[in-house]
Amino acid sequence: MAQSPSTARKPSAREKLLDAAIILIRQSGFAATSVDDLCKAAGVTKGAFFHHFESKDALGAAAARHWGDTTSGLFASAPYHDPADPLDRVLAYIDFRRDLIAGEIPEYTCYAGTLVQEAYGASVDIRDACASAIFEHAKTLEADIAEAAERYGVEVDAPSLARHTQAVLQGGFILSKAAGNDGPVRESINHLRRYVELLFGRSDSPGETA
Amino acid sequence: MAQSPSTARKPSAREKLLDAAIILIRQSGFAATSVDDLCKAAGVTKGAFFHHFESKDALGAAAARHWGDTTSGLFASAPYHDPADPLDRVLAYIDFRRDLIAGEIPEYTCYAGTLVQEAYGASVDIRDACASAIFEHAKTLEADIAEAAERYGVEVDAPSLARHTQAVLQGGFILSKAAGNDGPVRESINHLRRYVELLFGRSDSPGETA
DNA sequence: TGCTACATACCGACCGGTTGGTATGTTTGT
DNA sequence: ACAAACATACCAACCGGTCGGTATGTAGCA
Numbered sequence: 001m002a003q004s005p006s007t008a009r010k011p012s013a014r015e016k017l018l019d020a021a022i023i024l025i026r027q028s029g030f031a032a033t034s035v036d037d038l039c040k041a042a043g044v045t046k047g048a049f050f051h052h053f054e055s056k057d058a059l060g061a062a063a064a065r066h067w068g069d070t071t072s073g074l075f076a077s078a079p080y081h082d083p084a085d086p087l088d089r090v091l092a093y094i095d096f097r098r099d100l101i102a103g104e105i106p107e108y109t110c111y112a113g114t115l116v117q118e119a120y121g122a123s124v125d126i127r128d129a130c131a132s133a134i135f136e137h138a139k140t141l142e143a144d145i146a147e148a149a150e151r152y153g154v155e156v157d158a159p160s161l162a163r164h165t166q167a168v169l170q171g172g173f174i175l176s177k178a179a180g181n182d183g184p185v186r187e188s189i190n191h192l193r194r195y196v197e198l199l200f201g202r203s204d205s206p207g208e209t210a
Numbered sequence: 211m212a213q214s215p216s217t218a219r220k221p222s223a224r225e226k227l228l229d230a231a232i233i234l235i236r237q238s239g240f241a242a243t244s245v246d247d248l249c250k251a252a253g254v255t256k257g258a259f260f261h262h263f264e265s266k267d268a269l270g271a272a273a274a275r276h277w278g279d280t281t282s283g284l285f286a287s288a289p290y291h292d293p294a295d296p297l298d299r300v301l302a303y304i305d306f307r308r309d310l311i312a313g314e315i316p317e318y319t320c321y322a323g324t325l326v327q328e329a330y331g332a333s334v335d336i337r338d339a340c341a342s343a344i345f346e347h348a349k350t351l352e353a354d355i356a357e358a359a360e361r362y363g364v365e366v367d368a369p370s371l372a373r374h375t376q377a378v379l380q381g382g383f384i385l386s387k388a389a390g391n392d393g394p395v396r397e398s399i400n401h402l403r404r405y406v407e408l409l410f411g412r413s414d415s416p417g418e419t420a
Numbered sequence: 421t422g423c424t425a426c427a428t429a430c431c432g433a434c435c436g437g438t439t440g441g442t443a444t445g446t447t448t449g450t
Numbered sequence: 451a452c453a454a455a456c457a458t459a460c461c462a463a464c465c466g467g468t469c470g471g472t473a474t475g476t477a478g479c480a
Contacts, residue, residue, distance in 0.1 A: 013430070029328040031241030035466060046467085047431045056466065106331070113384050117327050118239040120387040121316070131388035160397050163385060167398040171381025174323050175373060177330040178341035187370050188377040191405070198408035223456070245440060255457050256441085262455090266440065 014052040016042040021063040026106040030060055030118050030126075057122075060115060061129040067111040068133035075140065086147035087200050091193060093141065097169060098189045101182050108185075109177070110134075113170040134170075138162040152200045161199075168192045224262040226252040231273040236316040240270055240328050240336075267332075270325060271339040277321040278343035285350065296357035297410050301403060303351065307379060308399045311392050318395075319387070320344075323380040344380075348372040362410045371409075378402045 020041040024033045035056055039049055053059040080092035101108045116130035139162065146158040172185030197203065230251040234243045245266055249259050263269040290302035311318045326340035349372065356368040382395030407413065 027331055029239075029241060029332075031239060032328070032332060034464080036464090045431050047469090048429070050467065051429065051431095112388075114327060116388045117324060117384055118242070120390075121237055122239075122242065127388065127390070131390075134385065134388055161401065163394055164398050164401040167381035167385050167394060168378060169381065170384040171377035171379065174327055174380040174384075175344065175377050178322075178326045178337065178344055180330075180337070180341075184373055184377060188374050191371065191374040195401070195405040195408070198405070244438075246438085257445095257458070258456050260441065 013042065013044040013048040016044060017049060017052065017059060018063050018066045021059055022067055022111050023106070025060070025063070026109055026111055026114055030115055057119075057126060060119065061123070061125040064112050064115060064126065064129035064133055068129075068136060071133070072137065072140070075137065086144045086151060087196075087202065089144045090141070090148055090196060091202075093144070094165070094189060094193045094196065097165075098186060101185055101189075105177060105180075105182070108182070109173045110170060113173060134166055135163070138166050141165060148200060154200050156199060161196075165192060223252065223254040223258040226254060227259060227262065227269065228273050228276040231269055232277055232321045233316070235270070235273070236319055236321055236324055240325055267329075267336060270329065271333070271335040274322050274325060274336065274339035274343050278339075278346060281343070282347065282350070285347065296354045296361060297406075297412065299354045300351070300358055300406060301412075303354070304375070304399060304403045304406065308396060311395055311399075315387060315390075315392070318392070319383045320380060323383060344376055345373070348376050351375060358410060364410050366409060371406075375402060 017038060020038050021033075024037060024041055027033075035046060035049055038059070039046055049059070053062060078096055080089060080096045083089050083092055112130040112133040116127055116134075119126040119130075139159070141162040142158045145156065145161050148154075149156045149158060168188050168191070169185070172188035175184035175188070176182050178184075227248060230248050231243075234247060234251055237243075245256065245259055248269070249256055259269070263272060288306055290299060290306045293299050293302055322340040322343040326337055326344075329336040329340075349369070351372040352368045355366065355371050358364075359366045359368060378398050378401070379395070382398035385394035385398070386392050388394075
């Protein structure tokens, strides 16, 4: 990183390509999205593309980092951090993830999860960038989970449970893609919530009905 | 199902192409696997390919059905059906899925899950074939879950929980692809087991340690 | 201020290789 | 003999990537 002189004021070709990649690749996949498709959607030319990225793979990896940056900003400023009780914060996070599911499938699914499944064997750069986006986000959940475990006297591996929440979401996305609707993800998020409630011995469920 | 003239005695080009597709596409994805790659791996020529399949998409969908047939045979004859208690059968299924995880990533991940993520927006045939493989398998778990729910007096939506088990597996596969090892799937399967135990009020865990 | 020197951002025509698909054989089982 | 099962040869479109060039700064110096 460290390329753009401080903050670029107008949306440069680089930014537009990154944004286009996140939209188009979630729709059609990485290999099925051509460089020309990306350029057309971003309103730039191929010259601009290869001026900013040395290859299509490099764009894919850079977009994964961009995705990580964008989403981490979204989650950092989300209201699920407000509750005083750590378990409430964890449950509020799960509810927040469920609330995020709206619109068409490519709009609420995960760029990193989509990309890594397709490219894990072909490009280490892409795989690492996607892994970082997923696992770094999971790490932000560890503190609340660990605090809840201590307060409620429950024995849990906090990093493991944090990763599991992401697995449930990613898997729900896949079933929803297969089903063609958001039913499966919503269902699985509800099961995840129930798991956390049972783990920590809480029985209410202020979320929606399954 | 029901296409080959009775039982083909020797591995025809069609069978070999189907098997090659399941291996190669799990390794590299659908779009990144060319028809020539498939033919080379199957030891046949392009003429044979387009004699049996009218397009590459058609091969992808046929391979998903083939995958569904193969795996349903495997699960039907697996030993997890043996226990007398329905909850034991459900837990044995989960343990069986964990035991299936061995070798390299493309060997234990799901063809249908991999393919549908990439092609859900491009081909309805492929999407439907993958959805069928996933959700039909989930349906085979419903009876044991429903029976366990009744016996243990627990209120659960059996079809929903059955689908959730598949979501956890698919999500685990994605995290494992990102991580480069089977740690994440194994972890998530353990969480799934713990969820089922807690749901049905059982506290032992004869599975492996997390 | 005004000129040179150089960097960055971007354009779009173009290239060679690859792709999915086709047209036309030849072999094989019955 | 005849159709199904395969092989061989080929094609047009498309793909990622390159290249020569331009427009717009901006830093240095007199």
